[in-house]
Amino acid sequence: MAEGKTPLEALRWLRRRLSDVVYRQLAADAGRRNEQAGPGGHSITAFNPREGVDRIWQGEGVIYSQRLSAQRTKSRLSTVMSSPLYKSMTIRSWSTTVKLNNRLSALDASRM
Numbered sequence: 001m002a003e004g005k006t007p008l009e010a011l012r013w014l015r016r017r018l019s020d021v022v023y024r025q026l027a028a029d030a031g032r033r034n035e036q037a038g039p040g041g042h043s044i045t046a047f048n049p050r051e052g053v054d055r056i057w058q059g060e061g062v063i064y065s066q067r068l069s070a071q072r073t074k075s076r077l078s079t080v081m082s083s084p085l086y087k088s089m090t091i092r093s094w095s096t097t098v099k100l101n102n103r104l105s106a107l108d109a110s111r112m
Contacts, residue, residue, distance in 0.1 A: 008112060011111070023061075026061060027061055043063060043085050043088070043089060044056065044058050044063050045085075046080050046083035046085040046086065046089075047063070047065065047076075047077065047079075047080055048076045048079050048080075049065075049076060049077070050074055050075060050076045052068075052071070053067055053068055053071040053074045053075050053076075054066070054067045054075050054076055054077050055067070056077075065077050
């Protein structure tokens with residue numbers, strides 16, 4: 001193995017490098033989309049949260065949203081679907097995100 005790495009260490013190193021490449025490409029793509037996103041240049045402008053019901057905040061390359069379950073019928077988060085920016089978004093629930101992460105972890109474990 002290069003640099004004296006075990007096969008597992010080499011695989012981890014490769015995953016990190018691939019992850020870095022994918023992240024840079026996603027960030028570049030997001031930057032191009034944000035240039036066309038309207039005021040402020042951010043996709044977050046597509047959201048219209050209802051105070052006391054919805055909460056949105058921006059992370060690096062991601063927008064987080066949360067709504068109170070008891071107030072879900074009063075939420076405005078679904079209005080993002082009527083935005084032209086919706087076509088350039090990938091929206092996942094927390095449950096789906098956890099399931100995807102578990103599948104990736106299982107796939108990694110099966111390759112060892």
